Amino acid sequence: MDDNARPHRANIVDECLQSDDITRMEWPAYSLDLNPIEHVWDMLGRRIAARQPPPTCLLELRRTLLDECCNIPQDQIDNLMLSMPKRCMACIASSGRHTPC
8 A cells, every 4th residue: 555656656666566466555545544654654743843942953853753652642643543444435435535634
């Protein structure tokens, strides 16, 4: 499964998937609502942006990312996963276009 982004469609990726006998799922082009990790990345980005003072170097950013990732409340992750059936239904209803979910 991928979101049809160009890096995911590179020849080297196709070759890797084929060599491991992995079948790519069809995925609507406008379906970020269906990709839970995108929402987790958003949560993480917001947590990093709220840091005062912000990280000032790559090492500090790495430490901050790891710290914030470990501190995302489990109930937020659980709620995200529980929302997936609703998100799938909304995506189907919108023919794969943007959804309000």
